[in-house]
Amino acid sequence: MPKLAEELRKRHQFALPEQEATLNIVRTAMRLIEVAERLLKPHGISGPLYNILRIVRGVGGEGVPSGEIGVQMVTPTPDVTRLVDRLERLGLATRHRKECDRRVVLVRLTAKGRRLLTKLDPLIEQMHRDSLGHLSPGELNAINELMVRARDAPALRKPTNE
Amino acid sequence: MPKLAEELRKRHQFALPEQEATLNIVRTAMRLIEVAERLLKPHGISGPLYNILRIVRGVGGEGVPSGEIGVQMVTPTPDVTRLVDRLERLGLATRHRKECDRRVVLVRLTAKGRRLLTKLDPLIEQMHRDSLGHLSPGELNAINELMVRARDAPALRKPTNE
DNA sequence: ACACGATATCTGTTAGAACAGAGAAATTGC
DNA sequence: GCAATTTCTCTGTTCTAACAGATATCGTGT
Numbered sequence A, B: 001m002p003k004l005a006e007e008l009r010k011r012h013q014f015a016l017p018e019q020e021a022t023l024n025i026v027r028t029a030m031r032l033i034e035v036a037e038r039l040l041k042p043h044g045i046s047g048p049l050y051n052i053l054r055i056v057r058g059v060g061g062e063g064v065p066s067g068e069i070g071v072q073m074v075t076p077t078p079d080v081t082r083l084v085d086r087l088e089r090l091g092l093a094t095r096h097r098k099e100c101d102r103r104v105v106l107v108r109l110t111a112k113g114r115r116l117l118t119k120l121d122p123l124i125e126q127m128h129r130d131s132l133g134h135l136s137p138g139e140l141n142a143i144n145e146l147m148v149r150a151r152d153a154p155a156l157r158k159p160t161n162e
Numbered sequence C: 001a002c003a004c005g006a007t008a009t010c011t012g013t014t015a016g017a018a019c020a021g022a023g024a025a026a027t028t029g030c
Numbered sequence D: 001g002c003a004a005t006t007t008c009t010c011t012g013t014t015c016t017a018a019c020a021g022a023t024a025t026c027g028t029g030t
Helices: A002-012 A017-043 A047-059 A066-072 A080-089 A111-132 A137-150 B002-014 B017-043 B047-059 B066-072 B080-089 B111-132 B137-150
Strands: A093-097 A105-109 B093-097 B105-109
Touching: A017 A047, A017 A111, A017 A137, A017 B017, A017 B111, A017 B137, A047 A066, A047 A080, A047 A093, A047 A105, A047 A111, A066 A080, A066 A105, A080 A093, A080 A105, A105 A111, A111 B017, A137 B017, A137 B137, B017 B047, B017 B111, B017 B137, B047 B066, B047 B080, B047 B093, B047 B105, B047 B111, B066 B080, B066 B105, B080 B093, B080 B105, B105 B111
Parallel strands: none
Antiparallel strands: A093 A105, B093 B105
8 A cells, every 4th residue: 555655655754855844943042941941940041032042131231122022032932021020020020111202111030030040041051062062163154154054044134133 | 432332232132142042942933932822812722721732733643631731841941731621611622641650640622622633634734834934945954953952962862751 | 479670641830931912202293 | 374194103802821839640679
């Protein structure tokens, strides 16, 4: 019966190379996220929360508008409000109304938030080395170029951004 | 002193090539997932639900144990029970106790579930072409090899599987 | 047969994410 | 100056995911 053979072939080989690539990228990403979450959990924050802290520290100065955080995140979400709520409850960040445009809410780090990031920095760095340090500089470079090129597809382009 | 600001920004962006690669992989994966979810939503199912249907169809025969589904999924989850609950409520799958070992629950497709997959097949295929079809066969192959190699790291290896 | 541990799944609870609609503030055009 | 539109954020609701503990079944050894 050719139907069975076809079924088996599908199981062990990918009909489309595009599909195989998609599954490979997503699977690898899931592992990387999992490792990061495991590292962060003992410190009381999740991946998205850490991501926001990093964005706020990276921009620095007067603070970052909530909306901008939403699009800059590695895992974009329209629901930044609740995440910043949690950061405030944890004492890691504060909200301030922007003077010249009172619609926007600026998010800033507290001293506690900054200390937490400083403590995490070496751990995160080590995590990255543990995760992908076995790849050569050439391989890492190839990954970076290919991933950027992959996102060039119109179907993968964000409506507002990039 | 713009030099310092630039230095800091760069430092927080890509201190390590490993970090840049991680962010690139995760960002690309998120886009791919988003596109898939958008395609599936009008048909009433989510990404994980579709993934389960595909696994069940792929193995076929007498059905697939819930536990095995959990580890074979693209986005592994320990909570297969609730997902299969939903599939049952939607009339896309059924549960059967395995006769020789009444602990395991076998999941099978209904005719409706099979029809849904058949209807989705060409759409999914087109989606993959829209997402990554602009890459050459060589580039797709490079992605596949690099992603498999990336997951070779001990830190990314699953405890039980692969 | 019975106790024991292992395996596979389910349930209850809690926390987190997604979506739509509402509210406040600024910008534009008249 | 005022209404209309747009922008940005928040709230309410609903659904989904995650974690831990409970239940049921099997295999093994005595």
